[in-house]
Amino acid sequence: MANNPALGAVFERDEPAFVPYLAAGDPDYEASLEYVEALARGGADVIELGLPFSEPIAEGPTIQSAIVRALESGMTPDRYFEFVEDLDVDVPLVCMTYYNLIYQYGEGEGPRPFVEKAADVGLTGFVVPDLPAEEADPLRAACDEFDLDLVFIVAPTTRGERLDRMREQVSGYVYVQARLGTTGARDDVSDQTDESLARIDDWAVPKAVGFGIKEGDHAARIVRAGADGIIVGSALVDIVAEGHENGDSVETVADRLEAKARELKAGAVRGAAESAEADGD
Amino acid sequence: MSDTQKFGRYGGQYVPEALMPAIEELTDAYERYVLANEDGFMDEFRERLRDFGGRPTPLQYAEQLSDAYDTAVYLKREDLVHGGAHKLNNALGQVLLAKYMGKERIIAETGAGQHGTATAMAAAHLDMPCEIYMGRTDINRQRPNVFRMRLNGAEVNPVTVGRGTLKEAISETMRDWATTVETTHYVIGSVVGPAPFPHMVREFQSVISEEAREQIREQAGRLPDSVVACAGGGSNTMGAFAEFVDDAEVDLVAVEAGGSSLSVDEEAGVAPNSATLSTGDEGVLHGARTKLLQDSDGQIMESHSVSAGLDYAGVGPELAHLVDEGRVTPANVDDDAALEAFHRLSREEGIIPALETAHAFGYLHEHPDAVGDVTVINVSGRGDKDLETVVEETEKRDLDVDVDMSVFEGAAQEGV
Numbered sequence: 001m002a003n004n005p006a007l008g009a010v011f012e013r014d015e016p017a018f019v020p021y022l023a024a025g026d027p028d029y030e031a032s033l034e035y036v037e038a039l040a041r042g043g044a045d046v047i048e049l050g051l052p053f054s055e056p057i058a059e060g061p062t063i064q065s066a067i068v069r070a071l072e073s074g075m076t077p078d079r080y081f082e083f084v085e086d087l088d089v090d091v092p093l094v095c096m097t098y099y100n101l102i103y104q105y106g107e108g109e110g111p112r113p114f115v116e117k118a119a120d121v122g123l124t125g126f127v128v129p130d131l132p133a134e135e136a137d138p139l140r141a142a143c144d145e146f147d148l149d150l151v152f153i154v155a156p157t158t159r160g161e162r163l164d165r166m167r168e169q170v171s172g173y174v175y176v177q178a179r180l181g182t183t184g185a186r187d188d189v190s191d192q193t194d195e196s197l198a199r200i201d202d203w204a205v206p207k208a209v210g211f212g213i214k215e216g217d218h219a220a221r222i223v224r225a226g227a228d229g230i231i232v233g234s235a236l237v238d239i240v241a242e243g244h245e246n247g248d249s250v251e252t253v254a255d256r257l258e259a260k261a262r263e264l265k266a267g268a269v270r271g272a273a274e275s276a277e278a279d280g281d
Numbered sequence: 282m283s284d285t286q287k288f289g290r291y292g293g294q295y296v297p298e299a300l301m302p303a304i305e306e307l308t309d310a311y312e313r314y315v316l317a318n319e320d321g322f323m324d325e326f327r328e329r330l331r332d333f334g335g336r337p338t339p340l341q342y343a344e345q346l347s348d349a350y351d352t353a354v355y356l357k358r359e360d361l362v363h364g365g366a367h368k369l370n371n372a373l374g375q376v377l378l379a380k381y382m383g384k385e386r387i388i389a390e391t392g393a394g395q396h397g398t399a400t401a402m403a404a405a406h407l408d409m410p411c412e413i414y415m416g417r418t419d420i421n422r423q424r425p426n427v428f429r430m431r432l433n434g435a436e437v438n439p440v441t442v443g444r445g446t447l448k449e450a451i452s453e454t455m456r457d458w459a460t461t462v463e464t465t466h467y468v469i470g471s472v473v474g475p476a477p478f479p480h481m482v483r484e485f486q487s488v489i490s491e492e493a494r495e496q497i498r499e500q501a502g503r504l505p506d507s508v509v510a511c512a513g514g515g516s517n518t519m520g521a522f523a524e525f526v527d528d529a530e531v532d533l534v535a536v537e538a539g540g541s542s543l544s545v546d547e548e549a550g551v552a553p554n555s556a557t558l559s560t561g562d563e564g565v566l567h568g569a570r571t572k573l574l575q576d577s578d579g580q581i582m583e584s585h586s587v588s589a590g591l592d593y594a595g596v597g598p599e600l601a602h603l604v605d606e607g608r609v610t611p612a613n614v615d616d617d618a619a620l621e622a623f624h625r626l627s628r629e630e631g632i633i634p635a636l637e638t639a640h641a642f643g644y645l646h647e648h649p650d651a652v653g654d655v656t657v658i659n660v661s662g663r664g665d666k667d668l669e670t671v672v673e674e675t676e677k678r679d680l681d682v683d684v685d686m687s688v689f690e691g692a693a694q695e696g697v
C-alpha cells in the first residue's frame with residue numbers, strides 16, 4: 001500500500017508509529033533543523049515536515065502562527081528543499097503543504113516539477129489538506145511516477161462514496177482526522193476517533209490518527225482504539241513557540257521536544273501493549 | 282455534478298476534506314431549490330427580493346454623464362437595493378437556502394462591510410443567528426457597516442492576521458466552517474470559493490442583468506454596446522454580465538482596482554493594487570483555481586485598494602475564464618481616478634457611489650470612446666459607508682476636486 005519503500009517499511013514494524021509535525025523554518029532555519037532532529041532522536045518514525053503557505057486554511061492558531069514565523073524568517077519552497085537535504089535524520093519525511101505551492105513550482109504546468117524535486121531530495125510523500133480526492137489526479141500521477149506516496153485525510157464527516165474514492169487514491173498511510181475543525185492541541189480525545197476508525201476498518205492502508213493529541217495518555221488511548229500511528233503537531237509547535245517567546249536557547253527547546261517525543265512514542269507503545277493484552281495474545 | 286464545478290480550466294473544489302460533504306450537500310440543495318425551484322424556493326426568493334429588498338431597481342438615464350461623454354449612459358441602480366448594495370441579492374438567496382437546508386447558524390466574511398451588512402439583515406429578516414468575520418484594517422475604514430451589522434444582531438469578529446483585509450477574513454471564516462459545518466452555512470460574499478458557490482452567487486446576482494436587459498430594450502429600444510462594472514471578487518460584475526454573455530455584440534468590461542501602481546514588490550509580498558484579472562497568474566486559493574496575485578513561489582500577495590470591497594488577491598473563476606475566452610475585457614482604474622470619479626458622480630448626478638462603484642465611473646471618464654453609443658454602468662452600491670475614507674484620502678492627495686471638506690468651525694467649537 002506504499003509507493004515509497006522507506007515509508008512502507010515504517011508500518012510493517014510491529015509497533016505503532018509516532019508521526020510528529022513541525023513547520024520547516026520555525027522560528028528560523030538553523031533552530032528548526034535542530035528541532036526536527038530532536039524529534040528523530042525522541043523516537044519519530046515518520047516526520048510530517050510543513051512547507052509554509054501564506055493561507056493555511058486548515059490550520060488553527062498554533063500552526064498558523066508557526067507558519068507566519070517561518071515565512072518571516074525566509075522559508076520558501078527552494079529553501080525547504082535545501083532544508084530537507086541539510087537535515088541529519090534517518091526517518092522518512094512527508095511534505096505537508098497546500099496545493100498552490102505544489103502547483104506553482106518550477107517550469108511548466110502542474111505538480112510534476114515539485115514532485116520530481118521532492119523525490120530528488122529524498123522526501124517520501126505528501127499530505128495536502130486543501131486537495132480532496134476529486135482534484136488529486138495530477139498529483140497522484142506524479143507521485144506514482146516518482147515512487148512517492150499521497151496521504152489523504154479522512155474527516156469525521158467523510159462517508160459513502162467519498163470514502164470509496166479516497167480508498168482508491170490513498171497510499172502510504174491514511175490520516176484520520178480525530179475531530180472536526182482545524183489543527184490544535186486539546187485536553188481530551190474525541191469519540192469521533194472511534195467512529196472514524198470503524199468506518200475504514202477494512203482498509204489495507206495503515207491508519208494514523210491526528211488533530212488534538214497532546215499527551216502520552218492520548219496516544220495510548222488512540223492506539224487502543226485501533227490506530228497504527230499517531231500524528232502530533234500543535235503540541236510540539238507549542239513548545240517551539242513558547243521557547244521562542246521566552247528566549248530559551250535552541251538546545252533547551254530541542255531537549256524539551258525530544259522529551260515530549262519520547263512521552264508520545266511511549267504512550268503509543270503502551271497503548272499497543274494494552275490492546276494486545278485485552279485481545280489475549 | 283461536474284457541470285456545476287468548473288469554468289474551463291478554472292473553479293473546482295480545493296478545500297479541506299471535512300468541508301467536502303457540506304459542499305456536496307450544498308450542491309444538491311442548489312440544484313434542487315435554485316435551479317429546479319423545488320418547494321417554490323425561487324418564488325419565495327423573488328418575492329422577498331421584491332418586498333424586503335426593494336426590487337426591481339431602476340435603470341436610470343444619466344443626463345449629465347451622457348452629455349459630458351457624448352454617449353447614452355444608463356445607470357443600473359443597485360445602490361437602491363435594501364442595505365445599499367447588490368450584496369443583498371446573494372445574501373438573501375443564501376440565507377434562505379440555508380433555511381431550506383435546515384441549517385441553524387450563519388457565518389460570513391466581509392471586506393467593505395456591505396456583504397456582512399446584507400447577511401446580517403437577511404439573517405435578522407429570516408431569524409437566524411449570524412456571525413461575521415472582518416479584517417482589522419477593514420473594520421477601521423468601514424465603521425458605519427460594523428455598527429449596522431451589530432444593530433441587526435450579528436456578532437462581528439475582528440481578524441488580525443496578515444494585513445487584516447478580505448483575504449484573511451475568508452480564511453478565518455473557512456476555519457470556523459471546518460469546525461461547525463454540520464449546523465452552519467457559510468454565506469460567501471462573492472462569486473469566489475469552491476463550487477457550487479461561484480455558480481450559485483452568480484445565479485442570485487443575475488437578477489441585475491435580467492432586469493437591466495429588459496429595461497434597456499424598453500428604454501433605449503436596443504441592447505447596449507457595453508456593460509461596465511467594478512470587480513473585486515466579481516459578484517456584481519457577473520450579476521450585471523450574466524444575461525448579456527450570449528449577446529456577442531455587447532462588450533463586457535470588468536474594472537478592477539489599479540491601487541497606487543500596477544507594479545508589485547515580490548520581496549515584500551505586496552501588490553499595491555487588486556488588479557487580479559489584468560496582472561494575476563493562475564493558481565489555487567480559497568477553494569478554487571482562478572487568477573491570483575501571487576509571487577513566483579505561489580505565496581499569495583497582500584493586495585491594495587482605497588476601496589475595501591475591491592481589496593482582494595483573487596477573483597471569481599468564471600470571470601477569469603471569460604477573460605481568457607476574450608468575452609470579458611479586464612480594465613483597471615487607480616485610487617486617485619476612483620476618488621475623482623466618486624466626487625464627480627456625487628456632484629453631477631446626485632448619486633454618492635460606493636468607492637468600489639466609483640472605479641467603474643473612473644473607467645468611463647478615462648475611456649469614453651470605448652463604451653459605444655449606449656452603455657450600462659452598474660452602480661453596485663452607495664457610498665455612505667465610505668465618507669470618512671473619502672474625506673481622509675481626498676485631503677491627503679492632490680486631486681482635481683473642488684469640494685469643501687472642512688468642518689464648520691463655530692459648530693465644532695460649541696460642540697453642536
Ligand SMILES: Cc1ncc(COP(=O)(O)O)c(C=O)c1O
Nearest residue numbers: 395471513514515516517590662
Ligand atoms: C458596493 C460594492 N461594490 C462592489 C464590491 C465588490 O465586490 P464584487 O466584485 O464581488 O461585487 C463590493 C464589495 O464589498 C461592494 O460593497
